[in-house]
Amino acid sequence: MKKFAFMLLLMLFVLILPEHGQAAAGNNQIFLDGKELTAGQEVPVENVNSSIMVPLRMIAENLGYKVGWNQTSKTVTIEQQGKTVKLIVDQTTASVDDKTVILTNAPLNRSGTTLVPIRFISEQFGLTVSWDNTQKIVNLITPETGGNNTGSDSGASDGGTSVDVPPAETTNNLTMVNGISFNENRLTIAMEGNAVPKVSKVSGPDRIVVDLPNATFSDLFGTGQVLDPNLNGSLSVTDYPDVSGVRYSLYSTDPYTVRFVIDLKTPKNYSVDISGDTSKLVVIDLNAVSTGDTATQPGNSGRKLIVLDAGHGAKDSGAIGVTKKYEKNFNLAVVLKAAELLKKESNIDVVLTRSDDTFLELKDRAAMANNLHADLFISVHANSSASPAATGSETYYQRASSKALASVMHKYLVQATGLSDRGVRYGNFHVIRETTMPAVLLEVGYLSNKGDESLLFSEALQNRVAAGIVSGIKEYLGLK
Known part of the structure; x- marks a missing residue:
């Protein structure tokens, strides 16, 4: 009887209670x-x-x-x-x-x-x-x-x-952070806008903090680097004895501030270099002398400075091969191998426009070489054609002062690939037009050709091309 009375009461309660969502609405x-x-x-x-x-x-x-x-x-x-x-x-x-x-x-x-x-x-x-x-x-x-x-x-x-409801700070005039990379003990930040970085050293643990006020991440940044839903992320750093990693975040929205943290294994000095007009590159250079915050810039010690450019990156895949392989990955693989070989040369410094899957505007690539006063600029690419029969290697120059470099680099490129020699050609490409030093663009082979694609993504060919790049650079510069 008690159970029946309880059930009756429960039914009456359900019937007279309004449905929650409708009542709330x-x-x-x-x-x-x-x-x-x-x-x-x-x-x-x-x-x-x-x-x-x-x-x-x-x-x-x-x-x-x-x-x-x-x-x-x-x-x-x-x-x-x-x-x-x-x-x-x-x-x-x-x-x-x-x-x-x-x-x-x-x-x-x-x-x-x-x-x-x-x-x-x-x-x-x-x-x-x-x-x-x-x-x-x-x-x-x-x-x-x-x-x-x-x-x-x-x-x-x-x-x-x-x-x-108070209006938040407008985002119309914010500086946009487009990408970052870390190589040669330098953190490079690509951005659009007028933000002036605030950089400081912090201990316990040791780290360098870079704040970009009045800035946020652009959509381009998310295509090249990992960002979690709260706009935090990190960049893996290996093979650098001073640095364990790089972290970044939208640190604040009142005011908007993007923060980068270079986590150090030991205390380090640094220098800051800002180049460009609206499109800027901020370089935090850890290659500093033991005292003060001044740096020994690459090439300043009498060594020749070479800038290697891996074409495309992140959202820009470049050409897509017959088996859906991406040009950007081939370009980066060759450049990283060539950089490792150049680091063994006592009279050469090397800087990479990107050392990971990062997107950089063409103007940023050229600006990096120009602002560093590089001696040579080498851009690595793979080709594509509507005709699957197209095959071979070719080298492009834009200015007359670059033609001699193109001829030397092409000789070693053809030897390394063993593909058809498509010659040294004029090309009005941005990165070899807007750079101020001798500059060439290497088209190693055709991803649209099944045979070329298979060869380009082999470790053996990538090693040969990397070695050929080094040999060409040394011959052109007259280095033994």
């Missing part, structure tokens, strides 16, 4: 310029960690934005008049055009509806936003109408507690 309203938005608001506004979360699609579409949804990647894309915003459910990072921004809370998926922080709506759609905590009302005011928050249409009443 009835307790909050969203107004745009004084007009209540109702279509599409099946999911209630939520308060998550003191951040008011509102339905994104409903608001964006009422503002005239086109909204798309990718179920596989859980990505929301919002587009209007050339502006593109991308958000991923459960990730605190968002993409606004080519800029990365941080949300106060990650977007949530509630019954097929994406909720985002009300502050994000304010920042990205240019709205004045307020939250009436007593009445549970969101008020959105577009700058064109300059609407008002008074009167019965808004749903506000005297005595209600209205909380304005």
